[in-house]
Amino acid sequence: MSQYDLISTGFYGNTTPEELVQKYGSPLYVYNEAVLRERCKEMRNLVSCPNFKVQYSAKANSNKELLKIIRSEGLHTDAMSPGEIFIMLQSGYHPEEIFFVANNASEEEMQYVIDAGILVSVDSLSQLQMYGRLNPGGRVAVRINAGAGVGHHEKVITAGKKTKFGVNADLIPEIKQIAEQYKLRIVGLNQHLGSLFMEPDGYIAGAQALLSVAEQFENLEFVDFGGGFGIPYRKHSGEQRLDLEALGSELSAIVQDWTAQYGQDIAFHTEPGRYIVAESSVLLGKVNAIKHNGTTKFVGTDVGFNVLARPVMYDSWHDLEFYRNGSRLDGYQLELATITGNICESGDIIAKDREVPIIEEGDICGILDTGAYGFAMSSNYNNRLRPAEVLIRTDGSPELIRRRDTLEDLLRNYE
Ligand SMILES: Cc1ncc(COP(=O)(O)O)c(C=O)c1O
Numbered sequence: 001m002s003q004y005d006l007i008s009t010g011f012y013g014n015t016t017p018e019e020l021v022q023k024y025g026s027p028l029y030v031y032n033e034a035v036l037r038e039r040c041k042e043m044r045n046l047v048s049c050p051n052f053k054v055q056y057s058a059k060a061n062s063n064k065e066l067l068k069i070i071r072s073e074g075l076h077t078d079a080m081s082p083g084e085i086f087i088m089l090q091s092g093y094h095p096e097e098i099f100f101v102a103n104n105a106s107e108e109e110m111q112y113v114i115d116a117g118i119l120v121s122v123d124s125l126s127q128l129q130m131y132g133r134l135n136p137g138g139r140v141a142v143r144i145n146a147g148a149g150v151g152h153h154e155k156v157i158t159a160g161k162k163t164k165f166g167v168n169a170d171l172i173p174e175i176k177q178i179a180e181q182y183k184l185r186i187v188g189l190n191q192h193l194g195s196l197f198m199e200p201d202g203y204i205a206g207a208q209a210l211l212s213v214a215e216q217f218e219n220l221e222f223v224d225f226g227g228g229f230g231i232p233y234r235k236h237s238g239e240q241r242l243d244l245e246a247l248g249s250e251l252s253a254i255v256q257d258w259t260a261q262y263g264q265d266i267a268f269h270t271e272p273g274r275y276i277v278a279e280s281s282v283l284l285g286k287v288n289a290i291k292h293n294g295t296t297k298f299v300g301t302d303v304g305f306n307v308l309a310r311p312v313m314y315d316s317w318h319d320l321e322f323y324r325n326g327s328r329l330d331g332y333q334l335e336l337a338t339i340t341g342n343i344c345e346s347g348d349i350i351a352k353d354r355e356v357p358i359i360e361e362g363d364i365c366g367i368l369d370t371g372a373y374g375f376a377m378s379s380n381y382n383n384r385l386r387p388a389e390v391l392i393r394t395d396g397s398p399e400l401i402r403r404r405d406t407l408e409d410l411l412r413n414y415e
């Protein structure tokens with residue numbers, strides 16, 4: 001049996017994929033609390049400096065129960081919208097534990113965040129002016145675009161010339177002039193290069209570039225290097241993990257040297273989203289139909305791209321497992337099949353021409369590493385219902401942490 005067989009690793013606790021689907025319905029996001037806590041711990045220890053802080057980027061997954069666990073592991077959080085802030089506050093986060101990284105925020109949104117007592121980062125000169133008008137004399141951070149991005153797809157690279165994010169590093173005089181005009185205190189600089197890197201080099205270069213911008217500001221309280229830490233989505237093919245230890249020790253040396261030169265106590269932050277939550281979840285679905293169309297075998301499941309958008313949006317790869325009679329299909333003959341969802345679009349494909357066991361109607365499929373940007377990007381397209389979310393607690397017992405949509409939910413906004 002493969003070491004990645006999730007049943008044998010205890011991912012499903014004291015239950016099985018079939019039992020979970022029977023009890024909570026399909027499709028179903030299943031999370032494992034122990035895995036989530038483990039990832040939080042790894043990240044918390046990344047940089048050895050007294051003021052190192054991890055701000056979990058909740059856009060990856062903002063389930064209230066998961067946020068509570070992440071907070072209990074000592075992680076703060078970064079938010080992108082008033083909605084995320086609202087959920088964070090509901091989950092027990094305090095305003096001073098939240099960092100709002102604004103992008104094209106309206107005055108109303110910015111005011112909501114200011115009124116909530118949450119620190120704002122702006123990513124354009126015009127948003128800095130807006131902030132100044134709304135909160136003269138306030139403390140604010142600026143998101144810098146220091147030049148080069150990273151990421152698994154051009155849609156998720158968030159620094160460099162082609163992106164809408166951040167203030168170009170050559171606009172420092174203008175930043176200072178606006179700060180002066182509104183008596184603002186620039187207390188921090190942040191950046192985010194993009195999502196999913198597996199080699200430390202780009203992140204380290206980005207950190208160095210941001211630090212050379214930071215030395216041109218006095219009295220900063222923090223520098224925030226952003227997220228983007230990748231996870232191995234192709235574990236079944238032996239993909240290695242990101243070497244966090246190597247990255248951490250290189251980053252620690254850089255920030256220690258830099259702090260000595262800067263001559264002031266300063267905090268360093270990161271903003272990981274994917275790394276914290278991705279591997280803590282498997283998305284379960286049911287095989288509802290099998291068909292052969294000429295040369296292709298189609299495995300028709302109930303996991304449409306309204307439930308998991310990543311394969312359709314970025315051609316993302318997720319490893320798959322299939323289950324029958326309480327165990328994983330293993331040691332069977334393999335064949336090529338295309339695994340599809342139930343959405344009315346030909347592009348609704350989870351995996352194209354994938355080598356899989358011989359799958360039959362009624363089997364359960366498990367789509368691995370779906371904790372990040374899985375449920376968070378789900379929708380009601382085709383008036384399909386968003387799935388339930390279940391958490392396997394550390395004692396092995398499953399707990400419903402978000403119920404499935406109901407048909408009545410589809411009518412909610414007409415009332
Ligand atoms: C500002 C900011 N911080 C952090 C993140 C988290 O990224 P990741 O999930 O790749 O760690 C994102 C998303 O890319 C982001 O836009």
Ligand SMILES: N[C@@H](CCCC[NH3+])C(=O)O
Pocket residue numbers: 059156158195310314372373
């Ligand atoms: N949604 C993307 C990551 C975007 C990160 C947010 N800036 C993904 O699933 O890979």
